Amino acid sequence: MTLKAVARELNVSTATISNAFNRPDQLSASLRDHILLECKRLGYHGPNAAARSLRTGATGIVGVMLAERLSYNFRDSCATEFLQGVSEVLDDARANLLLMPGRDEFYHEQSMESIPDRYIVYGPPRDLSVLNRLVRQHKPVVTVDFTLENHLSLNVDNYGGARKAADHVFSQTRGDVVVIGLRLTKSDDVGRIDSSELFDASMSISRQRLEAYRDSALAHNYTLGDDRVWNTHESTWADGVKAAREALAMNPRPTAMLCMSDQLALAALSVARDMGLSVPEDVRIVGFDDIPEARQMHPTITTVYQPSIEKGRLAAMMVLNPERYESRVLPTHLQVRETG
Amino acid sequence: MTLKAVARELNVSTATISNAFNRPDQLSASLRDHILLECKRLGYHGPNAAARSLRTGATGIVGVMLAERLSYNFRDSCATEFLQGVSEVLDDARANLLLMPGRDEFYHEQSMESIPDRYIVYGPPRDLSVLNRLVRQHKPVVTVDFTLENHLSLNVDNYGGARKAADHVFSQTRGDVVVIGLRLTKSDDVGRIDSSELFDASMSISRQRLEAYRDSALAHNYTLGDDRVWNTHESTWADGVKAAREALAMNPRPTAMLCMSDQLALAALSVARDMGLSVPEDVRIVGFDDIPEARQMHPTITTVYQPSIEKGRLAAMMVLNPERYESRVLPTHLQVRETG
DNA sequence: TTGAAAGCGCTACCAT
DNA sequence: ATGGTAGCGCTTTCAA
Secondary structure, eight states, X not given: OOHHHHHHHHTSOHHHHHHHHHOGGGSOHHHXXXXXXXXXXXXXXXXXXXXXXXXXXXXXXXXXXXXXXXXXXHHOHHHHHHHHHHHHHHHHHTOEEEEEOSOGGGOOSOBGGGSOSEEEEESOOSSHHHHHHHHTTOOOEEEESSOOTTSEEEEEOHHHHHHHHHHHHHTTOOSOXXXXXXXXXXXXXXXEOOGGGOOOTTTOHHHHHHHHHXXXXXXXXXXXXXXXXXXXXXXXXXXXXXXXXXXXXXSSOOSEEEESSHHHHHHHHHHHHHTTOOTTTTOEEEOSBOOHHHHHSSSOOBEEEOOHHHHHHHHHHHHHSXXXXXXXXXXXXXXXOSOO | XXXXXXXXXXXXXHXXXXXXXXXXXXXXXXXXXXXXXXXXXXXXXXXXXXXXXXXXXOOSEEEEEEXXXXXXXXTOHHHHHHHHHHHHHHHHTTOEEEEEOSOGGGOOSOBGGGXXXXXXXXXXXXXXXXXXXXXXXXXXXXXXXXXXXXXXXXXXXXXXXXXXXXXXXXXXXXXXXXXXXXXXXXXXXXXXXXXXXXXXXXXXXHXXXXXXXHHHHHHTTOOOOGGGEEEESSSSHHHHHHHHHXXXXXXXXXXXXXXXXHHHHHHHHHHHHHTTOOTXXXXXXXXXXXOHHXXXXXXXXXXXXXXXXXXXXXXXXXXXXXXXXXXXXXXXEEEOOSOO
């Protein structure tokens, strides 16, 4: 069933059918009602979205570009909460949600970026080429957790949160402190970092957190050298366990671990207990994000709260009405609980 | 940048550019390489997806139709795990994922269903009209957690799992057993059910679970009447708390609760503890799904395992290659832990 | 191996 | 208030 077929069936022009759906003021109410009723009877449910979009350039679809592959985001509580916030607002706005990976290899010779009307870019895409293609569409874009010149952005106060966490840790411990970092470099491996390979601070929230940890260390007469900072590629149990094992094998054993996500902190906690260590007596563990599990675990995790759901809601509202908003930085705060 | 513009720029026909992207065998390798290189230079990243789809009817997008609004699915661990499985497979297949709500009101006069090439329908859509529109597209469809005539479906053994859970409970307790159900009727309210309003068993996994509970009760000389079955609208903390409060206020107090999701069981557990009850001594609590939290909480939740991630993977594989698969029912099994 | 041209389904302009 | 029609960007047949 196409618009043309309906027009023929009802003996009116295609323009009239189109108007019945898109511009009610262009025809009499009675004709419009008649047409809409007949369309229902004939099984025509409104203009084909692809064809309409070709003509108008609009689909009502909001693209959410993720930093990595799609599946990663459903494993990460933080990302899931963010998407929850986004989808709440899109639901109300009657917009659909297209998820797009941030890796170039996923776009084999098709310009999928033409489908959505607007974009939320959640974290710096792994391949910047993908971002460039997107920007060239001249559609509303909101970047989240990083900034892009001439575009609206939404960030949280990573430096402030991390600083508070580190200040708290350094004021409580006399021993060695280590960092379990997240995506600080391009490396896929888990291991100590090499500062020369760090991502740029403007593009990497992890880098911002690291700076805060280091500044705090300095303020407490301690140095957080490369030999005390581990990198992980994903905020997963596996990566966290690997890094924590290496870190806790250091001699002398660290007395505190600053983890860049709660997921990593949870893994570190498990490793510490397997080694027979008491938390926080033998080793303090502090996370980041404040995912629900941080509150539910025993012991509960000391961490930095960031408003993930709210971030999603706001990102969606910003991209739907860019003219009404300005770039923002949302606050974070320290949640002292049992592990630190 | 359009294909036409590129063609003009390079002094070849539009057909040749199109072939360079879609049918490499139709032109010389050298010309193709030249064209692809020039396209990159000119910032043309391949054919516009909307236009191509208008012509070919294919977009490389897989639609996942959800039973309800989008946001609900990001709050539900089960749904999130399912989507994780789906997206793993779609990642590998280089397909994109369009999330679509299952409520009619979200499709205001636009036939969005023309965009995806294939559909996974996760749970019976709240409004069947949406499903009908979808089916009329004659695209591959896989239904999950319900069946649809002439279409591939993927289910789990709800009856079997629920039966094992109930048999376990009835063999352990002499007192009153209540059910905290999930979407057993259309009602948005939390409260006791009226059996005459129950959904049809073929469309409702909850109904299947209820039948299993009731059959098990009968086998143990007990009757699970309407006054012992609560309905909730969403598998959320709030709904669970409300239902559990009412149920535990019964006189005599129930000694076991069969909950249709772990989320509801978690809420019931919290209510029981707030009332000063010991679990499982005073009241046994059994869930369904086996979400990660069920293992992590203290006490750990006795529940029925269903393979949510695997269900997602399989649904995606089925919809990508419908001819290679048949409808299936995946097994479930009882996980006895501390609460029951 | 390459090119010309029709047409996918629709909307927006301009006529009437 | 309604209709005629060009053209959005592309693919595909057919002809050269």
